[in-house]
Amino acid sequence: LLTRSTRPKRLLRAVQKNATRGDPLSVISAIDHFCRHSEWAMNVGDEKGSILDSVVSELNPNTSLELGTYCGYSTVRIARLLPPGARLITLEFNPDYAAVARQVISWAGVQDKVELVEGPSGDLIPQMKERFGVETFDFVFLDHWKDRYLPDTNLLEECGLLRKGAVLLADNVICPGTPEYLAYIRNSPRYESRYFQSHLEYTKVEDGLEKSVFLG
Ligand SMILES: Nc1ncnc2c1ncn2[C@@H]1O[C@H](Cn2cc(CNC(=O)c3cc([N+](=O)[O-])cc(O)c3O)nn2)[C@@H](O)[C@H]1O
Ligand SMILES: [Mg+2]
Numbered sequence: 117l118l119t120r121s122t123r124p125k126r127l128l129r130a131v132q133k134n135a136t137r138g139d140p141l142s143v144i145s146a147i148d149h150f151c152r153h154s155e156w157a158m159n160v161g162d163e164k165g166s167i168l169d170s171v172v173s174e175l176n177p178n179t180s181l182e183l184g185t186y187c188g189y190s191t192v193r194i195a196r197l198l199p200p201g202a203r204l205i206t207l208e209f210n211p212d213y214a215a216v217a218r219q220v221i222s223w224a225g226v227q228d229k230v231e232l233v234e235g236p237s238g239d240l241i242p243q244m245k246e247r248f249g250v251e252t253f254d255f256v257f258l259d260h261w262k263d264r265y266l267p268d269t270n271l272l273e274e275c276g277l278l279r280k281g282a283v284l285l286a287d288n289v290i291c292p293g294t295p296e297y298l299a300y301i302r303n304s305p306r307y308e309s310r311y312f313q314s315h316l317e318y319t320k321v322e323d324g325l326e327k328s329v330f331l332g
Contacts, residue, residue, distance in 0.1 A: 121286035123155055124187050124216040128218075138225035159189035160259060160315065161317025162289050167325050168257065171285055172197045177254035181244075181277075182206040183237050183268060184260025186289050188217035190287075194257065195226035205231045207240050207250060207260075207273055219314050237264060242272045252279035258297075259287040264296035267289075273306075280332035291316045291323040301328045 148162045185208035197299040208214040214234045244250040258265050302309050309328040316323040
């Protein structure tokens with residue numbers, strides 16, 4: 117049976133061809149080059165990616181969660197900045213994307229910091245304490261289906277998975293947009309939010325990241 121080439125598989129081939137094993141920065145730039153010059157893909161990208169980097173570097177999170185792994189681009193961006201012993205759990209619904217992401221993550225050499233779990237976030241979040249031994253998250257990156265941002269944030273609250281001072285960083289709050297999530301998080305007395313204006317990855321269209329600190 118001919119295995120159909122998909123965009124994530126072509127992206128992975130570009131990484132294996134152009135990036136150096138064990139060098140996360142070369143993996144990041146190989147994906148950005150592929151998305152700029154070959155095929156656009158919905159990675160957070162280099163412009164919003166540098167905002168992501170600064171939030172992670174400032175926070176130095178011990179336990180992080182990513183919703184929506186896709187090809188592992190932001191997984192690598194986050195994991196490369198984590199201190200020794202810190203860990204990132206990333207949730208991915210689509211097994212084909214997960215298979216590609218695992219290879220991108222190991223090509224970058226950050227697999228020891230990353231736990232990729234396949235399944236829908238709505239089912240997996242309530243399992244974080246018992247099954248994954250998580251106490252609370254210090255950092256959460258939301259980049260999955262836009263209508264899951266709010267229900268998953270409520271789930272994280274209800275499951276007691278956010279510590280006082282935990283940071284939520286949400287991609288695409290303008291494009292494609294996450295209106296219900298924005299309305300909730302900007303009006304809730306339990307969060308202190310700030311919008312970082314940027315552009316939709318690899319384009320001139322406006323987009324941005326919403327950074328929200330959980331106040332407890
Ligand atoms: N509830 C979920 N649980 C686990 N994984 C999920 C869930 N929802 C989506 N995913 C996974 O996220 C990955 C990537 N993904 C993200 C989205 C939603 N994001 C976008 O649609 C998007 C769209 C644009 N865009 O259209 O310009 C730009 C972006 O930066 C985006 O994140 N859909 N699939 C996919 O592999 C999917 O299986
Ligand atoms: Mg996104």
